[in-house]
Amino acid sequence: MAATYKDIRRVTGLSLATISKHFNGGNVLAANRERIEEAVAELGYRVNDVARGLRSRRSMTLGIVLDELNRTFNTTIVSAMEERLRDAGYGTIICDSRGSAEAEDEAIHFLLGKMVDGLVIVPVGSDVPALADAAARGVPVVAVDRPVAGAGTDAVVIDNRAAVAAAVDLLADAGHTAIALLTGPDSWYTMRERRLGFAEAVARRTGRPPRPEHVLPLPVTIEGGFDGMRRLMRLASPPTAVVCGNYEFTLGATIALNELAGEVTPAFVGFDHLDLARVIRPRPSFVVQPVDEIAARAVELILARLSGDAERPPETAVLRADLVVGEASTYERGLS
Amino acid sequence: MAATYKDIRRVTGLSLATISKHFNGGNVLAANRERIEEAVAELGYRVNDVARGLRSRRSMTLGIVLDELNRTFNTTIVSAMEERLRDAGYGTIICDSRGSAEAEDEAIHFLLGKMVDGLVIVPVGSDVPALADAAARGVPVVAVDRPVAGAGTDAVVIDNRAAVAAAVDLLADAGHTAIALLTGPDSWYTMRERRLGFAEAVARRTGRPPRPEHVLPLPVTIEGGFDGMRRLMRLASPPTAVVCGNYEFTLGATIALNELAGEVTPAFVGFDHLDLARVIRPRPSFVVQPVDEIAARAVELILARLSGDAERPPETAVLRADLVVGEASTYERGLS
DNA sequence: TACCCTGAGCAAAACGTTTCGCTCTGTGAG
DNA sequence: CTCACAGAGCGAAACGTTTTGCTCAGGGTA
Incomplete structure (x- = not known):
């Protein structure tokens, strides 16, 4: 149904090789170029990428x-x-x-x-x-x-460790010492890196490693972030600040904080999705990837x-x- | 570099036609099937969809x-x-x-x-x-x-008119009579349909058509929703309820309401993005597409x-x- | 026995391009 | 005048499959 070089050959009388040259920038007389273009318009021709790919191997x-x-x-x-x-x-x-x-x-x-x-x-x-x-x-x-x-x-x-460390620094500068991280399994590269950057930064700023119960490995879903934030807030000594390890956690944690509205309001650093940040009040800090x-x-x-x-x-x-x-x-x- | 039927032929001694049959469910002796499969494993063969598509035209x-x-x-x-x-x-x-x-x-x-x-x-x-x-x-x-x-x-x-009408009904049932719509240009099918459904429902429930200044045609962006909501709230007689015509408007309007926090809090029906609904407090109603x-x-x-x-x-x-x-x-x- | 059918296989012709040689001009350098 | 060369074109052979006929053997039916 679709037109091919053979149709163009029929209309113009030129050979397939010349027609191919025309479409690939070879030497073709201006007059012939024009004839081919006319045929193309008339036939509604479009080059077949499948055939081209097969032959040219690109x-x-x-x-x-x-x-x-x-x-x-x-x-x-x-x-x-x-x-x-x-x-x-x-x-x-x-x-x-x-x-x-x-x-x-x-x-x-x-x-x-x-x-x-x-x-x-x-x-x-x-x-x-x-x-x-x-x-x-x-x-x-x-x-x-x-x-x-x-x-x-x-x-x-990205330098995941440095990104999370910057978040920790921001919170530590604001006076926080009990900082938690919502993170996923160490088998995820980004989760592991962020956890390591977190642990290092907390140790550097507070003099000791983060409390184990403040570094939650969660299923990487909105629900995971939701549950994680709730569990953190129900600890005997809840953190005063929370860093979210990715976007899903950020969204889930936000939902949890809304549901707990008033009871607790930890400081909060989100991840990845600036649009979301604009919807949350007061607007939290966010790690934004370039x-x-x-x-x-x-x-x-x-x-x-x-x-x-x-x-x-x-x-x-x-x-x-x-x-x-x-x-x-x-x-x-x-x-x- | 990649193996082809010819390589399989070399290994098995079978013809290309038989090999093709094997991959397309034709009649091939079990013994030969096995030989082909062995060759496939040995050669790391994978069928070339480009060639197949070219020949079979599917x-x-x-x-x-x-x-x-x-x-x-x-x-x-x-x-x-x-x-x-x-x-x-x-x-x-x-x-x-x-x-x-x-x-x-x-x-x-x-x-x-x-x-x-x-x-x-x-x-x-x-x-x-x-x-x-x-x-x-x-x-x-x-x-x-x-x-x-x-x-x-x-x-x-979807039945856009019915969807928006349902939103209007919900708001009217709650006692609202001054209901606004954030919508886009009529040249967009969904925007036009939603506007028409809105106008019809408002007329049906309040006895008169919506006020022109309450039906804002906006650029279909987050900024559009943001500006639209702000303009509505600054009217001499602002609406007491707002229906958002799509997701962008919902997000933009939410940002606007956050920025105006406390001053005004109209009722609000969002569109399309239930995750967003879960983050907003109090949780608004949403039109959700199936x-x-x-x-x-x-x-x-x-x-x-x-x-x-x-x-x-x-x-x-x-x-x-x-x-x-x-x-x-x-x-x-x-x-x- | 004669017949037809089915299963299994093969060679060769597609599919629509690109590419490899080849020919044939005309032109400018020597 | 000869030669080399570049421009422009052509036919035919790929690319890796599927598909179309064809052959041939075996087996069941009449």
Whole structure:
């Protein structure tokens, strides 16, 4: 049904090779270019990327695999990357792992089957066996947010320890000494890093390690944050300040604090989602990841691999997160 | 680099046709099946979907084009659809229009170039010229959330008028008579429908049409909702209740109310994002779209088209949204 | 015995491009 | 005048599958 080169040949009388040249910037007489363009308009021709990809072994397409589509952090990065990639002539295919390692595996193989030229992945866990298949095919990979084990790949991460340490410093400067952290299992790279940064900063500022009951490893969900905050507030000696280890915890903790309204109001540092911060009163401080920069670096790394230097040793870019300070009243209330 | 049928032929001595049969469920001797599987394991073979798609003219892949990736409404629907499509043997490619009609056009052509078998689209506007190209190629399309002009396509929408009317009824039942609506331009299908439903319901319950200054057409952004709510509250006679026409308005309006904290506290019905509702105190009522059902119907419609009945006249499924009632105090405060 | 059917396999022709050689101009340098 | 070379074009061979005919053996039916 759809028009092909053969239709253009029929209309223009030119050979397939010449037509191909026209679409790929070869030497074609201006007069012939025009005839081809006329035929294209007449036939409603569009180049078939599948055939092109098969023959040329380049799809000019990158795959993006997200651990979770429904996260502002991820979608923001995707938007930023797509724009840059488009400028470089690449299309993008987005896949959602929905937090499942199996789905992630399927997504990667789906994308390899589509002959993507490269892969950007926000991995579900630290182990992504399917990436070995990508490597075997010579498809370069950039990991974002978390590095992957085996370390054959480039990565872009933030300095999670420093980010949480800055939050602790802010709270300690406001006079807090009993500071808690809502965190997830150590098996998550970001959770582990944030916990380590937290422990170190608390020790540095207070002279002793955080109390074990103030460092809660929780299921990484809104409910986890909700339960965590409630448990903290019901301790015999509750913390006067709480750092949330990610967005889900921030949202869950906020809900918990609303439900406990008035009873307790610890100081509070959120994570990741500035829109949320604007809705909460008094406006809390937030750790904000430099999503634009993350996207820029990731694109830079993958494009570098694609344009030849496949042999450069894998590189991990470490970026700094910002601490956006909220309203002072938060901290004053935390101390009351 | 990657293994092909030819490699399997080399190892097993079988013909390409037989190998193809094995991968597509034809008649192959058990012994030969085993030999092929061994070769596959040994070679790390994976079928090349690009070549397969080119030859068979079916990619077993659907394209999903979202007006805006970063919207919970969209990502939730995508997740639900992906799962169902996977069960039906289809892969999915997600593209983001970022609110731009040009990007949408590009995305559709990108997907057609990838030979997708069908398209699900949450359109940016009511006019999507690129869909004519899809039709010309025999690629079926299902529009979600908003129908597209020309109406050659199936669609799944909600009964926007009834949804907003239910919100108005709830507020009217609580005694409100001065009810406002934060809405967008009438050129947006959902915005127009919601405005019409609002006007009709207000007329029915109060005996007169809503006051013009209470029906604000705003830019569809968080800022729009923010400004809109502030303008409403500064009117000589401000409304005692406000219905938000979508998620952005809900978020913006919430921020505005937080900033005006104490001065005014109108009753308030939000839209779309139940997570947000749980964070706001007192918890407002929300119009919640049946995202799972929307996804299910959309998948049903596209699969039906793909399995033959291409000639069925286009169908528009209209689903009902739920009104999740919040805390009564919201309305009492609104009346104080 | 003759017949037809089914299972199992093969060779070769697609699918719509790109790419590899090759030919044939015309042109400017030597 | 010759030669080399670049511009412009062409035919044919890929790319990795599926699909279309075809062959052949075996077995059940009449």
